[in-house]
Amino acid sequence: MEPVHLLLISGSLQRASSNRALLKVAARCAEDLATVGWYERIGDIPHFNSDLADDLESVVDWRAAVRAADAVLISTPEYAHSLPGSLKNALDWLVGSGDLYEKPVGLMSAGLSGGERALDTLAQTLHAQGSNLVGRLSVPGVRPKLDENGDIADLETIAQTCVLVDAVVDAARAARRSS
Ligand SMILES: Cc1cc2nc3c(=O)[nH]c(=O)nc-3n(C[C@H](O)[C@H](O)[C@H](O)COP(=O)(O)O)c2cc1C
Numbered sequence: 001m002e003p004v005h006l007l008l009i010s011g012s013l014q015r016a017s018s019n020r021a022l023l024k025v026a027a028r029c030a031e032d033l034a035t036v037g038w039y040e041r042i043g044d045i046p047h048f049n050s051d052l053a054d055d056l057e058s059v060v061d062w063r064a065a066v067r068a069a070d071a072v073l074i075s076t077p078e079y080a081h082s083l084p085g086s087l088k089n090a091l092d093w094l095v096g097s098g099d100l101y102e103k104p105v106g107l108m109s110a111g112l113s114g115g116e117r118a119l120d121t122l123a124q125t126l127h128a129q130g131s132n133l134v135g136r137l138s139v140p141g142v143r144p145k146l147d148e149n150g151d152i153a154d155l156e157t158i159a160q161t162c163v164l165v166d167a168v169v170d171a172a173r174a175a176r177r178s179s
Helices: 018-030 057-068 085-097 116-128 155-178
Strands: 004-010 034-039 071-075 104-110 132-139
Touching: 004 018, 004 057, 004 155, 018 034, 018 071, 018 104, 018 155, 034 057, 057 085, 071 155, 085 116, 104 116, 104 155, 116 132, 132 155
Parallel strands: 004 034, 004 071, 071 104, 104 132
Antiparallel strands: none
C-alpha cells in the first residue's frame, strides 16, 4: 500500500513555538510510517466572510493541502481558554469545502496548562465538520521539557506523541482500506 500522507498544522504562528516543537517530534515518529507535510500558512488566510470569493489563493491553497492529506495532526496552544483565532478561522474555511469530513485527526496541545480547554474547543469544531477524532495529547508545563534548541527533550512526551501518531496513521490506513 502506498504510504499515507500526514499533514502537520501548528496553531501557533511564532517560529519558536513549543507546539511546533511537538509537531517536529510527530514528524520523526511518522518517518517510517507516512509521508509528512507541514502547513505553515494559516496566518495568510483572510478572516472568514461568506461574501468573499472562495477562490482566493490562500483559501484554495489551504483547502488543497488538507484535501491531499490522508490524516491531519494539529498542535495548538490555548489562548484565553480557547483556540487561537487564526486556527479557528482556518478551520471555519473548511466547513463549506468538507475537506475534513471523515478525515482522521489527532489533537495536541503544549503550553502552560496543557490546553485542555483549547483541545475541547478544537474537538467540538472538528466534530461539527464530521472529522474522525482519533486521539488527543495534552503536554502541560512544556517549557522545562524543551532543550536549549527549543526541541522537545522529554522522553515521556516523545513516547506519548509517537503513540498518537501511530493511532492517526492506523486510522488513515483503515480509511484507505474501506474506501
Ligand atoms: C494571548 C495568549 C493567551 C494565553 N492564554 C492561555 C490560556 O488560556 N491557558 C494557558 O494554559 N496558557 C495560555 N497562554 C500560554 C500559552 O499556552 C503558552 O505561551 C504556549 O506555550 C504558547 O504556545 P507556543 O509556544 O506553541 O506558541 C496564553 C498565551 C498567550 C500569548
